[in-house]
Amino acid sequence: MTVAELFPTLRELPRADKLRVMQFLVAELARExxxxxxxxxxxxxxxxxxxxxxxxxxAQLLESEQSKQDA
Amino acid sequence: MRDAGQFYFTQGxxxxxxxxxxxxxxxxxxxxxxxxxxxxxxxxGASVNVLPYRVxxxxxxxxxxxxxxxxxxxxxxxxxxxxxxxxAQISNFAPVQLVFAWSLSNDAPLLLGRMxxxxxxxxCFYRSQLLFEVSPKSRTS
Numbered sequence: 001m002t003v004a005e006l007f008p009t010l011r012e013l014p015r016a017d018k019l020r021v022m023q024f025l026v027a028e029l030a031r032e033x034x035x036x037x038x039x040x041x042x043x044x045x046x047x048x049x050x051x052x053x054x055x056x057x058x059a060q061l062l063e064s065e066q067s068k069q070d071a
Numbered sequence: 072m073r074d075a076g077q078f079y080f081t082q083g084x085x086x087x088x089x090x091x092x093x094x095x096x097x098x099x100x101x102x103x104x105x106x107x108x109x110x111x112x113x114x115x116g117a118s119v120n121v122l123p124y125r126v127x128x129x130x131x132x133x134x135x136x137x138x139x140x141x142x143x144x145x146x147x148x149x150x151x152x153x154x155x156x157x158x159a160q161i162s163n164f165a166p167v168q169l170v171f172a173w174s175l176s177n178d179a180p181l182l183l184g185r186m187x188x189x190x191x192x193x194x195c196f197y198r199s200q201l202l203f204e205v206s207p208k209s210r211t212s
Contacts, residue, residue, distance in 0.1 A: 045116075046180050046182070047114050047145055048119055048145050048172070048182075048184070049145050051117075051119055051172075053142055054141035054143055054172055055119050055185065057141050058154050059170075060139075062170040065156050
């Protein structure tokens with residue numbers, strides 16, 4: 001359903017219902033725009049943060065390959 | 072940025088139906104005679120680039136032949152990984168060598184991290200415009 005199709009229906013609503021629709025839309029917009037975290041939910045953080053030893057070893061691997069290419 | 076390629080965030084929804092957008096960079100990975108087209112997450116929080124197992128296999132890499140074992144941290148701490156050198160082509164830039172922690176898991180995401188993607192490329196994020204720019208590092212840096 002498009003917004004244009006909704007308007008005639010909304011126009012026919014009684015005043016109280018129009019206000020309820022407004023409140024609903026304001027709440028929906030706020031929910032979408034505010035950063036929210038769900039209580040008790042699990043959020044994955046897959047970044048291998050602080051993998052310094054791995055980074056060091058990979059740097060050595062990269063350097064050894066580049067040394068071979070330069071030779 | 073000079074010589075920057077522009078890319079769009081990939082839009083979707085998280086597990087709770089909240090709109091989300093990810094900086095996924097399309098690139099071609101080459102290893103020996105194989106080329107694989109992938110999308111990788113730009114992750115400044117990642118110490119290293121990470122390659123899921125299946126992508127390494129698609130590239131023709133053989134796990135047993137890789138001699139550099141690396142240990143990952145965070146959620147990937149329990150996953151065995153080995154170093155793998157791969158050629159990467161991004162946009163129309165000259166190919167560069169990227170070194171990946173090739174994980175023995177398909178659950179690991181394809182990540183571009185600080186060693187060595189962010190050493191080779193500069194990135195600007197414009198999240199409000201759902202846009203990011205990538206350019207090869209300047210020669211002086």
